[in-house]
Amino acid sequence: MVGDWRRSGWLNLIPTTPAPITNHQPPMSVKLTPEQLDQIKRHGERAFPEECGGLLLGVIEDGARVIREILQLENIRKDSRHNRVELDPRDYLRAEREASKRDLGVWGYYHSHPNHPAIPSGFDLEHAPFTEWSYLIVSVRDGKAEEVRAWAVREDRSQFDEDTMTIEDLIK
Numbered sequence: 001m002v003g004d005w006r007r008s009g010w011l012n013l014i015p016t017t018p019a020p021i022t023n024h025q026p027p028m029s030v031k032l033t034p035e036q037l038d039q040i041k042r043h044g045e046r047a048f049p050e051e052c053g054g055l056l057l058g059v060i061e062d063g064a065r066v067i068r069e070i071l072q073l074e075n076i077r078k079d080s081r082h083n084r085v086e087l088d089p090r091d092y093l094r095a096e097r098e099a100s101k102r103d104l105g106v107w108g109y110y111h112s113h114p115n116h117p118a119i120p121s122g123f124d125l126e127h128a129p130f131t132e133w134s135y136l137i138v139s140v141r142d143g144k145a146e147e148v149r150a151w152a153v154r155e156d157r158s159q160f161d162e163d164t165m166t167i168e169d170l171i172k
């Protein structure tokens with residue numbers, strides 16, 4: 001996979017392929033539990049007015065990314081922390097190693113938009129590493145987390161489309 005995102009940003013050390021994909025159709029939905037959604041919101045609130053970010057670890061089941069764990073990462077950016085988040089590539093690699101030990105893959109990324117809607121920016125598009133991932137954005141208004149929306153990058157990387165996000169308990 002090639003793309004401009006390699007030139008800059010926090011993912012320069014990421015291997016060229018993410019966790020193996022079990023089918024050829026890119027999965028187009030993401031499933032989280034209410035607790036996981038809450039973790040993402042609380043992280044956004046704690047970091048406010050700065051941005052925060054983290055990874056979504058999970059498995060692919062029936063064409064959906066089923067999230068098993070939310071991994072909060074540290075924003076290592078020194079400037080523009082209110083509207084930029086940069087994650088340590090070493091943290092990413094560590095996360096990937098930990099995930100694979102537990103038979104999980106990294107299937108997405110979340111970050112917060114302090115006082116901005118949960119809609120991806122041009123910067124987000126340029127820095128979205130994988131088309132297989134789901135990109136969650138939590139909008140945090142005046143310190144209070146509001147909506148969370150999920151997005152997926154098109155194969156040609158021209159834009160984001162809204163991803164289908166379902167929130168349900170794992171216990172069936």
Ligand SMILES: [Zn+2]
Nearest residue numbers: 113120121124
């Ligand atoms: Zn953003």
